[in-house]
Amino acid sequence: MSGIKTAIAGTLESNDIMITVSPSRQEGKNTIAVESIVMRQFGPAIIAAIEDSLTQFEVGFVHIDARDRGALECTIKARMEAALLRYKELPS
Amino acid sequence: MKRCRSMLFMPGNNPGMLASAQSLGADCVIFDMEDAVAQTEKDAARILIRHALTYMRPQGVGVAVRINALDTAFWKEDIAAVVRGGADFVLAPKTNGPDYVRELMAGLEAAEAEHGVKDARIVVFALVESALGIENAFAIASAHKRLGGMLLGAEDLTAELGARRSAGGDEIFHARSRILMACRAAGIRAIDTPFPFVTDLEALAADAAFAAQLGFDGKAAISPHHIVTINAAFSPSPEQINWAGRVMAVARRAAGEGKGVASLDGMMIDLPVIKRAERILAMCDGPVEDFHAN
Amino acid sequence: MQEFREIITRRDHAEARELLRAAGLDAPEGAAFGLGCYEDGFLGGVGFLAGNILCGICIHPSRRGAGLAAGIVSRLIQHAAAQGRHKLLLFTSAAEMPKFQEIGLKLVAQSPHAALLEFGQPDCAAWLEDMRGVLQEQRQAMPTAAYGQTGAIVMNANPFTLGHLHLVRAALQRCVYLCVFVVEEDASVFPFDVRLALVRQGLGQEPRAIVLPAGPYMVSRASFPSYFTGKTAHSRIHAELDSTIFAVRIAKVLDIGVRFVGQEPSCEVTARYNAALKEILPQHGVVCVEIERLSSDTHAISASRVRELLAGPDADLARDDLRKLVPETTLGFVQSDAMLGIRNALRKHQNIY
Numbered sequence: 022m023s024g025i026k027t028a029i030a031g032t033l034e035s036n037d038i039m040i041t042v043s044p045s046r047q048e049g050k051n052t053i054a055v056e057s058i059v060m061r062q063f064g065p066a067i068i069a070a071i072e073d074s075l076t077q078f079e080v081g082f083v084h085i086d087a088r089d090r091g092a093l094e095c096t097i098k099a100r101m102e103a104a105l106l107r108y109k110e111l112p113s
Numbered sequence: 114m115k116r117c118r119s120m121l122f123m124p125g126n127n128p129g130m131l132a133s134a135q136s137l138g139a140d141c142v143i144f145d146m147e148d149a150v151a152q153t154e155k156d157a158a159r160i161l162i163r164h165a166l167t168y169m170r171p172q173g174v175g176v177a178v179r180i181n182a183l184d185t186a187f188w189k190e191d192i193a194a195v196v197r198g199g200a201d202f203v204l205a206p207k208t209n210g211p212d213y214v215r216e217l218m219a220g221l222e223a224a225e226a227e228h229g230v231k232d233a234r235i236v237v238f239a240l241v242e243s244a245l246g247i248e249n250a251f252a253i254a255s256a257h258k259r260l261g262g263m264l265l266g267a268e269d270l271t272a273e274l275g276a277r278r279s280a281g282g283d284e285i286f287h288a289r290s291r292i293l294m295a296c297r298a299a300g301i302r303a304i305d306t307p308f309p310f311v312t313d314l315e316a317l318a319a320d321a322a323f324a325a326q327l328g329f330d331g332k333a334a335i336s337p338h339h340i341v342t343i344n345a346a347f348s349p350s351p352e353q354i355n356w357a358g359r360v361m362a363v364a365r366r367a368a369g370e371g372k373g374v375a376s377l378d379g380m381m382i383d384l385p386v387i388k389r390a391e392r393i394l395a396m397c398d399g400p401v402e403d404f405h406a407n
Numbered sequence: 408m409q410e411f412r413e414i415i416t417r418r419d420h421a422e423a424r425e426l427l428r429a430a431g432l433d434a435p436e437g438a439a440f441g442l443g444c445y446e447d448g449f450l451g452g453v454g455f456l457a458g459n460i461l462c463g464i465c466i467h468p469s470r471r472g473a474g475l476a477a478g479i480v481s482r483l484i485q486h487a488a489a490q491g492r493h494k495l496l497l498f499t500s501a502a503e504m505p506k507f508q509e510i511g512l513k514l515v516a517q518s519p520h521a522a523l524l525e526f527g528q529p530d531c532a533a534w535l536e537d538m539r540g541v542l543q544e545q546r547q548a549m550p551t552a553a554y555g556q557t558g559a560i561v562m563n564a565n566p567f568t569l570g571h572l573h574l575v576r577a578a579l580q581r582c583v584y585l586c587v588f589v590v591e592e593d594a595s596v597f598p599f600d601v602r603l604a605l606v607r608q609g610l611g612q613e614p615r616a617i618v619l620p621a622g623p624y625m626v627s628r629a630s631f632p633s634y635f636t637g638k639t640a641h642s643r644i645h646a647e648l649d650s651t652i653f654a655v656r657i658a659k660v661l662d663i664g665v666r667f668v669g670q671e672p673s674c675e676v677t678a679r680y681n682a683a684l685k686e687i688l689p690q691h692g693v694v695c696v697e698i699e700r701l702s703s704d705t706h707a708i709s710a711s712r713v714r715e716l717l718a719g720p721d722a723d724l725a726r727d728d729l730r731k732l733v734p735e736t737t738l739g740f741v742q743s744d745a746m747l748g749i750r751n752a753l754r755k756h757q758n759i760y
Contacts, residue, residue: 034129095164
């Protein structure tokens with residue numbers, strides 16, 4: 022069992038994205054790791070959507086791990102919102 | 114009036130399904146926050162549905178959201194998400210009496226006030242799926258002016274009754290009749306229960322035809338494969354459409370001439386007849402305006 | 408209509424077992440959380456979560472390619488997360504590997520017949536980075552900084568014996584530093600923290616031996632399941648995978664040139680493991696050296712002999728037999744009150760691993 026504060030939202034089903042939020046590994050900044058079946062075409066757009074959500078929901082500096090299975094932008098934002106709100110709810 | 118011949122339930126936490134909503138041929142889709150979503154995923158489904166309503170609302174299709182029941186901790190947040198995202202209908206599960214409807218309406222109005230929504234556009238449909246709900250059918254149907262229809266939920270009902278669900282549906286005949294009667298008496302729409310035997314399309318056709326024969330306006334579905342059959346069963350015949358078009362034309366003409374009473378081929382056209390004509394036109398394919406413009 | 412339901416009743420389990428059996432798979436042993444994907448009542452697929460291991464994931468032949476595996480794995484990940492487990496491992500056949508890679512699991516390593524995949528953090532790369540940091544720190548603190556080969560040995564040490572000590576000393580003659588990895592899986596009668604502490608104490612006089620937890624990638628339930636079940640059926644396949652992970656991931660990052668194993672006269676699973684290591688490691692440029700066992704009165708010293716004595720009457724604890732098998736550090740512990748629970752467990756299950 023890992024004691025690191027972690028929240029997950031979304032699934033690995035097609036058209037979805039699984040977002041994992043944990044504390045940032047680099048002080049003073051957010052870190053983002055994306056794996057996607059459409060990385061070449063949509064990688065930058067996925068990262069931009071994730072960054073948008075991070076700006077919208079203040080949760081401190083975090084690491085985002087995203088496993089994308091072809092999610093639309095609004096799905097990425099919905100999963101980010103769910104994951105960040107769950108993360109906020111966790112005890113530190 | 115949005116067509117509701119077929120109302121298709123879709124799991125609310127599945128983005129792929131939500132994205133396909135407009136291409137499945139259903140008159141109306143129901144984004145489900147209740148039974149199709151695990152307790153631990155209620156938050157994620159609610160957020161996903163709100164984003165789907167806001168950014169990828171199905172076009173040319175009615176959108177309903179089934180919220181969680183009023184005895185859960187979820188329903189107020191569910192309603193708020195629907196109000197923020199916008200939808201045509203809210204489907205209220207486990208409706209068992211008029212107080213239930215009024216409590217729901219109060220919650221809806223509070224959410225609308227909080228989020229500055231003034232058009233009161235969302236129509237509520239009550240899902241009646243208990244013995245108590247059936248006994249209270251008319252009281253429910255007439256409980257509030259924003260209640261636009263009632264849906265029979267036969268799975269929970271037959272489970273409660275101890276009845277065995279059959280393709281023929283003898284065990285739900287009484288419930289269907291009660292719902293229909295209450296809806297007609299209150300002047301709202303009546304939607305039949307989904308057909309539970311997913312792969313038996315022949316029995317589905319008979320079941321849908323029977324519901325249409327009883328007078329239902331439409332039928333819910335739990336499988337996209339049921340849509341074509343259901344739409345066909347609830348589509349009015351060309352003769353009915355033509356009759357309804359003539360009724361409406363006559364009624365409009367009378368209104369234009371300032372007459373209080375219209376007649377068609379020497380027979381008086383009263384309000385119930387006009388309502389029936391409207392319902393028929395609401396159920397046919399293609400824009401309703403076609404029939405108004407003659 | 409598609410529903411995901413927990414496998415609970417005897418009937419649920421029977422159905423799941425039948426699906427697995429038809430695919431040539433065994434149902435997971437012990438307590439596992441099982442999930443079935445039912446489509447209009449038909450069981451289209453199953454999957455299980457045992458601790459942090461995903462297993463028994465199987466889709467009915469008629470339902471393959473419909474995304475059921477992704478649905479099941481996603482829900483098992485969510486279930487694990489709700490229990491505070493964010494790092495999961497999946498052991499599967501080489502043929503099935505691409506399917507799981509495609510749904511988003513990351514490959515740790517693949518042998519000809521099997522593969523290990525993972526989800527969550529810290530992943531193998533992150534774990535190895537951490538290990539490398541710890542290793543470098545420890546090396547810098549050492550008196551000798553001579554250049555030379557780093558060796559490794561993996562031991563369960565249940566508990567640490569003179570045999571283990573002999574093994575380490577013999578290994579140290581052939582390398583400059585020796586990483587002594589203690590199996591972290593808590594499946595033995597001596598808990599992991601006790602085993603680790605006894606190894607550390609036992610090697611207190613060996614400054615060139617660096618004692619480390621073996622983590623999830625060396626002789627773990629995920630990398631080497633049959634080590635813990637004792638079943639020989641798939642032990643060769645498991646041993647190959649564990650050896651491959653060591654060669655292509657661990658040895659590479661930690662710069663380990665030689666792996667030492669103790670000769671195994673009795674346990675068949677361990678003997679097969681040694682054989683696999685000897686075959687596979689050299690293919691990846693890692694030397695494997697087998698060291699002869701230390702004997703006492705013609706019996707090979709083994710931890711299982713120690714456990715036998717501990718399961719016996721209290722008087723045995725004072726006898727010289729035990730003194731001939733374990734170092735002072737271990738002896739001190741097994742004679743202490745802290746041992747009462749472990750000895751009771753040993754007496755209850757004579758064959759406990």
